[in-house]
Amino acid sequence: MAFIALSIYPLLAQKVSRYRIYLRDKVGTSYTLDHPQAFLSMKALERRARQQLSVDSTDLPLNKAYVDEIKQVGVDIVTRSKWNNTVLIQTADSILVDRIASLPFVLKTRRVWVEPDSVPERNSRRKEQVKKQVEKTGNYYGDAFRQIALHHGDSLHAAGFKGKGMEIAVIDAGFYNADVIPAFKDIDLLGTRDFVNPRSDIYAEHAHGMMVFSCMAARMPHRMVGTAPEASYWLLRSEDNDTEQPVEEDYWATAVEFADSAGVDVINTSLGYDAFDDPADTYRYQDLDGHCSLMSNTASMVAQKGMVLVCSAGNSGSKPWKKITPPGDAEEIVTVGAVDGKGINANFSSVGNTADGRIKPDVMALGVYACVLGADGQPSHGNGTSFATPTLCGLIACFWQACPYLTAKQVIEAIRRSGDRKDYPDNIYGYGVADIWKAYRENRR
Numbered sequence: 001m002a003f004i005a006l007s008i009y010p011l012l013a014q015k016v017s018r019y020r021i022y023l024r025d026k027v028g029t030s031y032t033l034d035h036p037q038a039f040l041s042m043k044a045l046e047r048r049a050r051q052q053l054s055v056d057s058t059d060l061p062l063n064k065a066y067v068d069e070i071k072q073v074g075v076d077i078v079t080r081s082k083w084n085n086t087v088l089i090q091t092a093d094s095i096l097v098d099r100i101a102s103l104p105f106v107l108k109t110r111r112v113w114v115e116p117d118s119v120p121e122r123n124s125r126r127k128e129q130v131k132k133q134v135e136k137t138g139n140y141y142g143d144a145f146r147q148i149a150l151h152h153g154d155s156l157h158a159a160g161f162k163g164k165g166m167e168i169a170v171i172d173a174g175f176y177n178a179d180v181i182p183a184f185k186d187i188d189l190l191g192t193r194d195f196v197n198p199r200s201d202i203y204a205e206h207a208h209g210m211m212v213f214s215c216m217a218a219r220m221p222h223r224m225v226g227t228a229p230e231a232s233y234w235l236l237r238s239e240d241n242d243t244e245q246p247v248e249e250d251y252w253a254t255a256v257e258f259a260d261s262a263g264v265d266v267i268n269t270s271l272g273y274d275a276f277d278d279p280a281d282t283y284r285y286q287d288l289d290g291h292c293s294l295m296s297n298t299a300s301m302v303a304q305k306g307m308v309l310v311c312s313a314g315n316s317g318s319k320p321w322k323k324i325t326p327p328g329d330a331e332e333i334v335t336v337g338a339v340d341g342k343g344i345n346a347n348f349s350s351v352g353n354t355a356d357g358r359i360k361p362d363v364m365a366l367g368v369y370a371c372v373l374g375a376d377g378q379p380s381h382g383n384g385t386s387f388a389t390p391t392l393c394g395l396i397a398c399f400w401q402a403c404p405y406l407t408a409k410q411v412i413e414a415i416r417r418s419g420d421r422k423d424y425p426d427n428i429y430g431y432g433v434a435d436i437w438k439a440y441r442e443n444r445r
Contacts, residue, residue, distance in 0.1 A: 014092050018078060018113035018247050020294070021070060021087040024105050029063045043263025047306040051407040058083045058301060066105050073099050079195065081253045083301050084294060088112070088250045113247035136222035143371040143379050144224045146341050147215070147387075150366045152437035153227055153395040156402065159440070163216075163231030166397040169259035170213050170390070171252060171269045173239035174205020181210070181377035183218040188232040193258060195251040196240045206241045207375045208386065212270045214373035215387055216394035224371055224379040227394030234262060244277050249294040252327075256298050260305050265400060267302065268393040270312040270386035272325030288329040288355040299330035303408040308400070309333040310393035312385040313361040314350035324350045324360050332408075334396065334415055335360050335430070338367025338388040343420070343433045349385055352427040361430040362412075363419045365392040395436040403443045414439045 031039045036055040040048075048055065062080055067087060071077055075091040091097065101109045139145045141154070148154050167190065175192070178184055180203075192202045217233060218226040236258065238251040252271065259267055273295065275282045283293060291297045302309040313335050314325035328335040328350070337349040346368050352360030367388030374380040392415075400411050416422065418439035421432030 016090060016092045016115040017094075017111050018088055018090045019097050019100075020110045020112045020246075020250060021089060021100060022107040022109070023062065023066055023085045023087065024107045026057060026060050026063050026085060028065060029060055031060050033057070033060070041261045041263065044260050044305070047263060047265070051306045053304065053306050053407075056304075062087065063105070069103060070100055075100070079250060079254045081250065081294075081298070082257060083298055084253060086250070086294070088247070110246075112250060113243070113245045116243050138222070140221055141225045142220065142223040143381070144215075144218070144226065147366040147370055147391045148227055148395070150341065150343070151392065151395055151434055153398065155437040156395065156398050156440055159402070161398040161402040161440075163228030163394060163397045163401060166228065166231045166266065166401050167234070167262070167264045168216065168228065168231050168393065168397055169234040169236055169255070169262070169264040169267045170209060170216075171236045171238050171255045171259070171267060172209030172212050172271060173241055174207070174237055175202055175209040175213060175235045176205060176207035177203060177375050177377065178210045178213060178235065179203040181373060183214065183220045183224065183373055183377060186219055187217050188230075190232050190234050190262070192235045192237075193255070194237040195254050195258075196237055196248075202235060202237050205237060206239070208239070208270070209235065209237065210375070211372040211382065212268065212386055212390045215370065215390035216268070216397075218373055220379070224373065227391050228397045231394065231397050234259065234264060239271055244273070244275070246273075246276060246281050246294070248273065252295050253298040256302065256309075260307065264307060266393060266397045267307055267309045268390050269309065269327070270384075270389045272312055272314045272328055274314070274316065274321055274323070274325045283326060285323055286355050288323060288326065290329050290331045290354060290356065290358070293326035295327035296330045299327035299333050303332035303412060306408050308396060308408045308411050310389055310396060311335050312389040313337040315348045315384050315386070316350045318347045322351055324352055324354075329354045329360060331358070332412060333362075334392070334412055335362045336385060336389040336392050337361035337364045337428075337430060338383070338385045339364045339433055340368035341366060345428055346383065348383065352430070359425045359430055360427070362416055363392065363431050363434040364429055365389065365434060367391075392434055395434075399436050399439055402440050403445075405445065406443060414443050417442065
């Protein structure tokens with residue numbers, strides 16, 4: 001047995017891996033805070049100026065000399081994060097990683113992905129699944145009326161605020177069939193990006209992102225209408241469906257920074273991670289401090305850049321973990337739990353608080369028997385904070401459209417104050433079921 005083990009070890013050692021390289025600083029970067037137009041897009045700068053937000057060191061690009069020296073070791077650069085000052089590399093040679101770790105500007109390294117032994121085959125006949133439209137219902141919103149009415153979003157729509165002029169980034173798994181489903185035909189789609197595999201077809205990946213997207217963007221009057229049907233959208237993939245490894249946090253951080261550059265106003269992410277394929281990577285409750293995970297640390301900076309992040313609390317309420325999942329523990333975001341049509345919390349909805357004592361979730365939205373589109377393009381129903389989150393995210397975009405003078409942080413606070421438990425928040429409901437019409441009435445000018 002010993003001989004066999006020694007024989008296969010070299011084969012295992014040669015598996016391709018990805019490593020997160022933490023850099024010590026940005027000393028020597030050729031960019032300065034005095035000239036932000038050299039490294040930030042005009043849209044990102046305009047959003048900061050509108051909210052009187054300063055550009056800071058997290059906005060500065062990484063030191064190019066550092067990145068070049070890492071690359072010269074003989075590894076591939078996969079992506080990088082300005083906000084976290086990290087570089088993601090790929091190599092099959094761990095000795096090269098040791099060399100990188102010894103560089104004076106490297107703080108530490110961490111392996112975040114190991115190549116899987118196999119991956120499932122993608123469905124090449126996906127478009128044939130789309131069916132003809134079902135019969136109309138009497139209500140304009142179709143089966144989605146329950147989820148918008150619970151938050152009085154229909155009143156906001158009736159006042160003329162349906163998300164027009166607002167840009168929403170949906171960071172999720174794939175958006176299966178979203179390019180051929182009729183409900184999305186008239187949507188203002190700004191573009192797509194795949195941060196897991198840039199060469200893949202984002203519309204042939206997992207359907208989860210498409211279902212999430214439908215809660216906001218669907219436009220099938222009397223069948224299903226989402227909560228922000230007139231908004232503009234970016235569809236961004238960061239979830240690797242084949243494995244559950246920490247590298248997905250790097251992809252997600254890259255997607256968030258892209259959204260910043262693209263000029264996005266609101267980000268929806270119905271993703272969260274607590275357990276990974278390697279148990280050694282799994283988070284503990286004491287890690288839920290808003291900064292321990294790369295995702296949470298990134299999420300905690302989103303409002304500082306002038307965007308609102310709306311994040312699912314997670315579906316672990318009835319599981320041993322029970323708690324919210326990163327990045328839901330982040331500061332200055334809206335973490336959304338799930339309730340049923342009567343406003344009673346779903347037993348699966350993850351609970352708080354954070355390890356450092358902050359109230360989580362922030363608010364609740366309908367996530368039990370929620371109306372979503374299936375892969376066939378027809379309205380169906382599903383449970384999860386994954387669907388509660390975009391329902392509220394779309395309404396937040398409409399609210400911000402109605403109150404454009406508010407900053408991202410003021411929007412977040414207004415949503416919390418709209419909750420039906422704002423005076424007695426707890427770790428199950430947070431500040432309660434959000435009332436978007438109440439938020440509008442309290443903040444309109």
